[in-house]
Amino acid sequence: MTPEENKMIDYIAQLIRKPGMSIDENTPLVSSGLIDSMALVDLLLKLEELTNRRIPAGKVQAKDMDTVAKMFATADRVGKPRR
Amino acid sequence: MQKFPNLVVALDAAPADLPFVTFWMDDDERETVTFGEFRRRARAQAMALHEEGVNSGDRLVILMPQSIAAMTTFAGGMMLGAVPAFLAYPNFKVEPAKYRSGLAGVTANLQAKAVVIDQEFPEEMLACVALGPATKVIKASPSNPAQDPDQRRESANIDPGSVAFIQHSAGTTGLQKGVALTHAAVLRQIGHLAQALRINPGQDRIYSWLPLYHDMGLIACFILPMVCHLPVVMQSPVNWVMQPESLLQVISQTKCTLGWMPNFAFQFVPRRTPRMRWADYDLSSLRLLINCSEPVRASSIQEFQTAFRISDGVLQSSYAMAENVFAVTQTEAGRNGPGTIWLDGQQFRAARRVVPVAANLPDALPCTSSGRLLPNQQLRILSDSGEIANPDSVGEIVIRGDCLFDGYYNRPDLTAQSFVDGWFRTGDLGFVLDGELYVTGRKKDLLIVGGENIYPQDIEEIVSAHPAIHDGRVIAMGVYNPDLGTQDIVVVAEVEGEDWLSDAADLERKIRASIVAALGVAVRAIFLKPPRWIVKSTAGKAARSATREKLMREHPELQAEDWQEHAAADPLIRPTG
Numbered sequence: 001m002t003p004e005e006n007k008m009i010d011y012i013a014q015l016i017r018k019p020g021m022s023i024d025e026n027t028p029l030v031s032s033g034l035i036d037s038m039a040l041v042d043l044l045l046k047l048e049e050l051t052n053r054r055i056p057a058g059k060v061q062a063k064d065m066d067t068v069a070k071m072f073a074t075a076d077r078v079g080k081p082r083r
Numbered sequence: 084m085q086k087f088p089n090l091v092v093a094l095d096a097a098p099a100d101l102p103f104v105t106f107w108m109d110d111d112e113r114e115t116v117t118f119g120e121f122r123r124r125a126r127a128q129a130m131a132l133h134e135e136g137v138n139s140g141d142r143l144v145i146l147m148p149q150s151i152a153a154m155t156t157f158a159g160g161m162m163l164g165a166v167p168a169f170l171a172y173p174n175f176k177v178e179p180a181k182y183r184s185g186l187a188g189v190t191a192n193l194q195a196k197a198v199v200i201d202q203e204f205p206e207e208m209l210a211c212v213a214l215g216p217a218t219k220v221i222k223a224s225p226s227n228p229a230q231d232p233d234q235r236r237e238s239a240n241i242d243p244g245s246v247a248f249i250q251h252s253a254g255t256t257g258l259q260k261g262v263a264l265t266h267a268a269v270l271r272q273i274g275h276l277a278q279a280l281r282i283n284p285g286q287d288r289i290y291s292w293l294p295l296y297h298d299m300g301l302i303a304c305f306i307l308p309m310v311c312h313l314p315v316v317m318q319s320p321v322n323w324v325m326q327p328e329s330l331l332q333v334i335s336q337t338k339c340t341l342g343w344m345p346n347f348a349f350q351f352v353p354r355r356t357p358r359m360r361w362a363d364y365d366l367s368s369l370r371l372l373i374n375c376s377e378p379v380r381a382s383s384i385q386e387f388q389t390a391f392r393i394s395d396g397v398l399q400s401s402y403a404m405a406e407n408v409f410a411v412t413q414t415e416a417g418r419n420g421p422g423t424i425w426l427d428g429q430q431f432r433a434a435r436r437v438v439p440v441a442a443n444l445p446d447a448l449p450c451t452s453s454g455r456l457l458p459n460q461q462l463r464i465l466s467d468s469g470e471i472a473n474p475d476s477v478g479e480i481v482i483r484g485d486c487l488f489d490g491y492y493n494r495p496d497l498t499a500q501s502f503v504d505g506w507f508r509t510g511d512l513g514f515v516l517d518g519e520l521y522v523t524g525r526k527k528d529l530l531i532v533g534g535e536n537i538y539p540q541d542i543e544e545i546v547s548a549h550p551a552i553h554d555g556r557v558i559a560m561g562v563y564n565p566d567l568g569t570q571d572i573v574v575v576a577e578v579e580g581e582d583w584l585s586d587a588a589d590l591e592r593k594i595r596a597s598i599v600a601a602l603g604v605a606v607r608a609i610f611l612k613p614p615r616w617i618v619k620s621t622a623g624k625a626a627r628s629a630t631r632e633k634l635m636r637e638h639p640e641l642q643a644e645d646w647q648e649h650a651a652a653d654p655l656i657r658p659t660g
Binding site for chain 2: 021030031032033034035036037038040041042044045056057058059060061062063065
């Protein structure tokens with residue numbers, strides 16, 4: 001895992017407030033009910049910060065954010081340089 | 084506002100070169116259609132539907148992502164005199180089998196002639212919309228017909244008293260209730276709204292991220308601009324919720340003047356937009372932004388107003404429901420926004436009495452107005468015994484007026500339960516003070532999450548189905564989350580035997596996943612309790628409010644203060660004030 005992926009995992013652990021729960025880059029987050037749709041923006045903003053890119057929401061679907069691995073793949077696919 | 088006999092004539096009367104819908108995908112991708120182009124596409128859809136056998140009076144379920152094509156299909160259906168209904172597009176979280184059963188329930192109740200899907204409808208879900216010989220699956224024709232359809236149907240012949248479309252008020256599965264609305268009732272509602280909001284066709288432009296299957300998105304942000312001939316700039320709710328900041332970008336760039344959104348959005352947008360970018364946006368074009376479909380909170384309105392330097396009087400409120408087409412009350416455009424009063428908390432909780440007190444008293448409860456009745460609307464507040472309540476009491480809001488629906492489609496049983504002496508029982512609690520309505524909560528057990536209505540029974544049924552859970556000993560409830568400005572879903576369930584609690588984390592994970600798979604909603608917390616924990620009523624059923632109180636006592640972290648503490652510690656969430 002990259003340091004950015006690790007940072008994202010730490011962030012998610014804090015967001016879902018389940019101290020005992022272990023998350024890795026392939027843990028389903030949205031489809032398992034751990035993350036609700038209103039928290040997706042938190043993940044997207046964090047992803048923008050960690051990748052230093054702008055990620056247009058119009059090109060991202062909730063399923064693209066289901067795991068940490070998918071999030072970073074999505075950032076690679078649709079991310080644009082910062083304005 | 085011009086008078087029209089039906090909605091199709093209203094659409095036909097719009098100037099052809101006037102922009103109607105701008106669909107905003109991203110800052111470098113958007114599409115605008117004029118009223119003329121919208122009509123052309125809608126007629127093409129009407130012809131395609133007609134060729135598939137759809138006729139006047141047939142019910143038509145539209146399962147398409149938020150798009151111009153979804154709107155032209157809806158309008159095309161109305162042009163035929165058919166009765167369209169938008170339903171939510173399948174969510175990737177929901178299991179196909181669960182989706183199928185929910186959809187089958189709705190189409191069976193509507194006796195739908197057809198389900199219209201988009202060209203990109205997921206292959207794996209196709210089998211779920213094929214619902215037997217009575218209901219045909221039709222792919223909407225591509226949105227840009229090569230040639231202009233020459234056939235102009237006789238829209239003037241649509242009877243104003245015939246059903247124009249069906250809205251679904253709430254619910255995800257078997258409890259879907261279809262609200263059938265006539266052209267005449269819808270046009271009366273639009274007329275009242277246009278008057279109350281002082282709609283100005285040359286100047287107003289609507290902004291919306293609201294789903295078309297919800298009354299606020301359908302009536303206020305599609306039908307109203309269609310009838311009043313206003314442009315509307317629209318986003319997909321799915322995209323907006325992932326990037327709430329885009330609302331600021333869209334309004335700044337397109338100079339929208341009018342919008343609606345549920346309470347939570349008034350704090351979701353500032354809290355999910357990095358503070359350093361707040362000043363980048365200019366919302367001075369906004370004339371009215373109306374807080375509607377969730378209980379209105381003064382603190383949420385204040386947060387939005389302060390963050391984006393909104394002038395006094397722009398942020399307003401309304402009380403609305405699908406059964407009344409849309410709005411029942413509206414605060415007065417031109418006044419300083421909804422008034423807030425403070426009530427004696429002790430009197431309110433103990434006796435449901437309304438005793439206004441000074442704002443700075445320690446136990447004072449704030450209540451924010453939803454405004455005054457629209458023309459030709461009436462309301463009463465009823466006590467628990469069904470009598471008209473004392474003027475200083477909280478009770479159930481019942482309404483009647485010239486926009487009210489006749490009943491739930493094909494559900495005389497539900498309709499009968501909902502009316503008392505010709506008045507519609509809203510299930511909401513509130514009071515009237517100096518002619519203004521204040522909504523204080525729900526009598527019926529309905530959760531309102533981000534403006535969407537969810538029945539706790541849907542969740543309870545799923546949780547009860549797990550073998551570890553004692554059937555019927557489950558309560559799902561909404562707990563206000565001040566960080567989000569809306570309710571969180573919290574579930575408390577009794578296990579069959581104490582040994583199930585040894586691996587509670589795993590059980591919780593499975594239950595959480597089964598709720599998402601069936602309903603597509605995430606619950607905030609699941610509390611698993613030993614046998615006989617849930618408070619029972621004398622009839623042996625789980626007692627909702629007593630169980631809730633017990634849970635709150637045992638888990639004080641569910642109380643508002645703790646959520647707020649967490650919010651302050653989160654670097655992305657910066658409460659103002």
